[in-house]
Amino acid sequence: MAANGSPTVRRLRLGAELRRLRRASGMTSHQVASLLLVSQSKISLLETGRRAINPRDVRDLCELYGVTDQSFVASLMRMAKESGRQGWWVAYGDVPYGVFVGMETEAVSIHSYEPLVMPGLLQTPAYAEAVIGETNPHITAEQAAVRLEVRLRRQHRAHHPARPFRLWVVLDESALHRTVGTADVMREQLEFLDRISAQPHITVQILPHAAGAHPGLSGQFSILTFSDNDAGVVYLERFTSDLYLEKPADRQPYHFMYDHLQAQALAPEQSRQFIRDTVRIHA
Template sequence: MLRVVLGKRLAELRERAGIGYEAAARALDVTHATIRRMEKAEVGLKIPYVEKLLRTYGVTDPEEVESFLALAREANKPGWWHRYRDVLPEWFSAFVSLEGEASLIRAYEPHYVPGLLQTEDYARAVLRAGLPHAPAETIERGVSLRMARQRLLTRDPAPPLLWVVMDETVLRRPIGGPAVMRAQIDRLVAACAMPNVRLQVMPFAAGPHPAMYGPFHIFRFEIRELPDVVCSENLVGAVYLDERDDVSAFLEALDRMCAQAAPAHSTEAVLGRIRKEI
């Protein structure tokens, strides 16, 4: 995500200087496609390239140049999740990066408890269902990654606000057995008390709603260069959307669902009733 920010800033500097792709490429003796890929965060930022571009775009203040280069060096470092690359698909690396930078994470979950709120036993059962042929060590690595992601909600400073609408189906589907489900509901009850977590349950009785087609997440950031991003998952990957019209459609659907679902202040009572039935 830091590469995305720096790429956008490079594009702004180039445009402000009135320099086109071809001229910028000539300054580095590369193709114009390389400049485009740098601005779109599709490649790492080579420090000599970045420094030469800054000079070409008229950035001459030494402190400003060094500040930009320091961010570029930071952007080239692998994220903490890199050590889980053996069990982390490329499409999900982007998800974890978005998750880590977001100030607000909103989601609709029709099937499972969100990964950020799962217990170890629940996560293990979910991963086993999705990867029936995977060896035990792969499942355990996946559980470890999921637990590491959860530290996001208690980080200091500035943990993100997590606002989730879950279908009642999530709480009714027996995953891992009764004991696992009871422990998972207890985890959700505890989450309701967290100041940066808001949970709502969409009851069966509410009928149809605008997002019955599948799960999705919406990420919002404090960094001005980053637009809202929607992640819509499927069986083999995910689609990421950041065009305003696309994101607006998901936001509207989720807003309608929040109005239709049980209010957040009643979620603990809903969880308690369902737990007694398990």
């Protein structure tokens, strides 16, 4: 089992493996909690990757589940040890979307639908600053500066040719016309979107208003895949809390939705021309 990845991804993978082992043993989470003299919520948090786990707990759980392959147990214990390491974003304090940043850092591909604004990985500094400031009027200038720095650092993998990953964005036409910041900021953002979408590992498709009703009307979502997890995670961004879908039955509808969005959107080259035409509107 691969142990590569951010602490967040390691915890998710480890939690999923522990959940699989528990189910294979025929035990419920309540039974496990009772035998180990811990709360059922702790078992649930461990299995969903929301709580760090130490190697000793992994050893105890494997023993309880009847796992006899000691090399396999050792690999899980190593993953538990490595999952305790902190990601780079932790140094910035209580950063919103910290769990997502951890996943994004180690994703091998991201397929995202954005209905209202440019995706964070493709925002210019000026556009990002305007988005953060105008959508979060309650935060201080210092908090806004930290969020901006984190957002720009997140872009390193997307923009660095030595470590690219596959980024595919279906962007609703509304995001091109919504003026964020000033007209100059918007024009710079659109010109940047045109340039960066020409890179081989980045694809941008515009979903025009003429496409009418479509599966993305329910809101933004992203599909992330990892090198050691073919299924991946579906991420739904919400104002007060985020949702991460890991079960195949929960994820599959979003894969179907994305297929339909790609089919309804303009082809990549047509999309770039659409962006250029919109630049002239903002000129």
